[in-house]
Amino acid sequence: MGDKLSKFFEDYLNKEPLFVNKKILQSGYTPENIPHRDEQIKQLAKVLAPALRKEKPSNVFIYGKTGSGKTCVSKYVVNEIYKTCKKNKLDVNVYYLNCKMKKVADTEYRMIAELARGFGANVPATGLPTEEVYKIFIDTIESKNQLLILILDEIDQLVKKIGDNILYNLTRLNSELKNCEMAFIGISNDLTFTENMDPRVKSSLSEEELVFPPYNAIQLQDILKERANLAFRKNVIEEGAIEKCAAYAAREHGDARRALELLRVSGELAERDNQLKVSIKYIDDAENKIERDRILDIIKTQPKQQQLTTYSILEFHNKGKKIFTGEIYGYYLDLCRRVGLKPLTQRRISDIIAELDMLGIINSKVISKGRYGRTREIQVTIPSSNLTKIEEALKEGLGL
DNA sequence: AGGTATTCACATGAAACTATTCTCTGAGTTAGG
DNA sequence: TAACTCAGAGAATAGTTTCATGTGAATACCTGT
Structure with a gap:
């Protein structure tokens, strides 16, 4: 037995790996060369160029579907600017912030706190009034005379969640700053994002716009x-x-x-x-x-209630019938009793089902069955080859 | 037959509530001078 | 008297519950032919 294993390791070591540098294929990697984005790079560079003279560049909005190179290009260009500025001893700082990251920047408080932290302040995760955090942020950046370029990735998510108030505050901040200036690069997956935004914010934040085609x-x-x-x-x-x-x-x-x-x-x-x-x-x-x-x-990290809901749906799916909210709720109540968990309201389960839909685990659409009411018709999108594994994981997680 | 009105079974929204985590503040306590 | 401890007030946030309102079309109910 031991022999076998040591031979396995031996082989593993002697074998030539396929990869030379796996990092290059991972998502955080910023390549030196970005093919087919010359035009966008040039445009963005043009807009941001004033930063090299320490003048505030226009705010930019970048649109494009996921994986069209938005983040990549903006990081690249901004990084080049940063390098040039450093070389010429200009006080220009950049900060990249992904607004979608859970527990990091998905609320107003957290976003400002994260920005403040990015420039060296120490902000607690909770307990302070939001106003206070703004003050801390201003104080930290005002301690130096500098130009800031902030990349706000996926702000559409943030705005969708908590409204465009935060963007208004940010742009307004600029006029209160005496010592430094901020320029924003907003990145959004949603092309229609600015349409239902406060016009004041819209005009000041998207002075320039770039669209990245797929x-x-x-x-x-x-x-x-x-x-x-x-x-x-x-x-x-x-x-x-x-x-x-x-x-x-x-x-x-x-x-x-x-x-x-x-x-x-x-x-x-x-x-x-x-x-x-x-x-x-x-x-x-x-x-x-x-x-x-x-x-x-997704399923493993879900809370128990969501898991129960998912499990109910899968059980019904196995019966091969069409699935509706009411049935699931009934089955879910049953499961709760069996597992010994306090059941949630149907209202909540309805939301959970909508969430599962968003996550792409299921496909639901609201239909009307006429006299027999209105409900969601739910379909499971998981390919059957993967279903059993997932069910097992669920059963285990729930102790069934 | 054709046109309205009902009705079902939820969907969808808003507000309020609960629980948790964390800060800040000030009163009370302690220990050293 | 300075330093420390600790409870209470206040914030932010996530996850729910409560209450209220909305809704698409299959049926029930008319109506006049």
Whole structure:
């Protein structure tokens, strides 16, 4: 037994890995070269250029679907500006903030607190009035004469959640600052985002606008090839694999992030199977695995009540009938009794079902059954190959 | 037959409540000078 | 008297409950032919 294992490790070590540098395919990586975004880079650079003379550049709004290079390009350009400024001893600072990150910047308080922390202040997670946090933030940045460039990624999410008040406050802050200035780069996935926003905020925040079109399959191929060259050893990718990755991602509005993830996971799977090459079949496997892991992760980290709801839905799904809210609630009540949990109201379950829909675990649509009322018709979108694993995870989590 | 009115079974919204986490403040306590 | 402790007040936030209102179309109910 021990022999076998040590041989396994031995083999593992001697085997040439497929990857040279896996980091290059991971999502946080900012490449040196961004193909097919020259135009956008140039435009953004043009807008931000005044920063090099320490004048406040216009605020910019960047739109585009997920994985169209928004974050990548803005980080890249801003970083270049930062470097140049440092070289010329200009006090220009940049800060990147992702507003969607749970528990970090998804409320007004947390966002300002996070910004303040980013510039060195010490802000507690709770307990202070929001006004106070604003003051701390102002004080910290005002301690130096500087120009700030703030990248607010995915603000549409934040605004959707807590309103556009926060943006108004931010832009207004600028006029209260004596010592320094702030420029904003807002990044949004939602193209219609500014439409129902306070016009005052809109005009001051989106003085300039950039739209990132989605990549097409050919462009995705270029991106993948470039990164694959850096990330993998030479010639480990089978002919056509890259093309397939690109095609899959292109099908989903040209999401480069997805394409890269697909390629990375394919590589990981191939490596695990001791293959010398990443063959095409691994891409299908990878797509399956990504989806399964995503759902499994969501479900495992859900609170018990959500798990119960999900479980109820899956049980009904197995019976192969159409599923409606009322049935689920009934079954859910039953489950609660069995597990010994205090059941929630139907109102709440209704919301939970809507949340599950948002997460892409199920597909629900509101229909009217005429005389027999109005309800949600629910469909499970999990492919059946993944269903059993997920059910088991649920059962285990619930102790059933 | 054709047109209205009902009605069902929830959806959807808003507000209020609960519980938790954390700060700040000031009263009371302690220990050293 | 300075330093420390500790309870209470006040904030932010997540997750719910309560109350109120909305709604699409299958049926029930008319109506005049």
